[in-house]
Amino acid sequence: MNSLPRRSASIIVLAALFGIPSLCGAQAFPTRPVTVVVPYPPGGTADILARTVGQKLSERLGQPVVVENKAGAGTAIGTRYVAEAAADGYTLLLGTVSSHAINPAMSQVGYDPVRDFTAVASLGSIPFVLVARSDAPYQTMPELTAAAKKQPGAVSYASAGPGTSNHLAGEMLGSAAGIKLLHVPYRGSAPALADVLAGHVPLMFDLQTTSAPYVRQGKLKALAVTGAQRSALMPSVPTVAESGLPGYEVSAWFALFAPAKVPRPVQKRLSDDLAAVLGAPEMVQKLRELGAEPDARSPAEFTSYVRSESEKYEKVVKDAGLSR
Incomplete structure (x- = not known):
């Protein structure tokens, strides 16, 4: 028997055992459907956004993107489900300001909005x-x-x-x-x-x-x-900040997250494909029809934003005496 096949087989076995990324795992992603969990009932803005983006993402991934609604406990049930899912890129969360900033500030939700997730792409804000x-x-x-x-x-x-x-x-x-x-x-x-x-x-x-x-x-x-800039939907209406309260900003933002420690190549594949999806003129138009302003921040930038939003709402809740 030729020794080359035996050597190749040995390398493949070692790759499988030790997770060498050049031969297995991340580079094959995706080989099956990807699920996007929406922690709200069907029919709302988050659900519509997930299905719209999911359809286009499916075309780029070459695999179905399935939207699954897991509502309850003010978004905590669906969000916790994704936090505890396998970090392989096949389970994503349509996260919002409620799931990642407000609810963790208001109550014990069973997950950390920064530590337990990997930001994949910011979608937009209303x-x-x-x-x-x-x-x-x-x-x-x-x-x-x-x-x-x-x-x-x-x-x-x-x-x-x-x-x-x-x-x-x-x-x-x-x-x-x-x-x-x-x-x-x-x-x-x-x-x-x-x-x-x-x-x-x-x-x-x-x-x-x-x-x-x-x-x-x-x-x-x-x-x-309440946004940082004037709205394209109401361009003549000033922001709260312009009206004498600099720094004031409140938006209902939407983003896709994976569980923490998802492999870097998987995160990059998803982020790159989503950037292409969200940058397409028809998607920008769809977002604006939903009243959302497109958000082009990188995953690293959005992670920092989530951290700052979490801290902001922790302070708001504490100052208002809304205890956990």
Whole structure:
């Protein structure tokens, strides 16, 4: 028998035993379907985004990308599931500001938002807009803060519930502006917005996608958007930072994460393919139709951002007395 095949066989066995990356594992990725876990019920923005991106990612990977909804415990069930999954790149998470910043600050969720995940790609972010009912006595952020200072606790705002993004946006505003706002929680954004439209509550931090049609119809007025820059959806509306509170930023951001310690070549393959998917003009257009601003940060940059967001919301929760 020729000695070359025996030598090659020995090398392959050693590669399998010791994980030599040039001959096995990462370079073969992917050889089967990839699952994207969405920690929300079907039909919401996160779900739509995961399915839209997943379809295009599948074309580049040459394997199906399956979206699996694992809702519950305020995103903790699905997020923890991915944190505990095999670090092989076949299980990803559609993570959000709630799963990776707000919920870990609010309660014991069973995972660390930075240590237990590998950032793969930032997808985009949707800023909130501070809307007031059409007959509210203030037209701008400075007028609102002046009214709130004159009567502490008399100006109320609606939210989707305690510990939600739009609740904490109000807590952050109160802290930054030195004012006291009255929080009125609802069971979801839809009933909260309905009561603002009906005139029962004067204010709400709502996703710009939802409120923009009512602003255009004159049923609501937009006082400020909460992103770092002005929104393409409402270019004439100033940011909160422009309105006298520099550094203020709240956005509902979305990103794809893998479990911690996923092999570097696998992370790079996913990140590179997602960068191509997200940079395509049709995907940029789709994101903007969802009200999202594309986000081109690298995985390393986004990891730093997640860390800063986690620290920010830890402080907001602590300052507001919202204990774990």
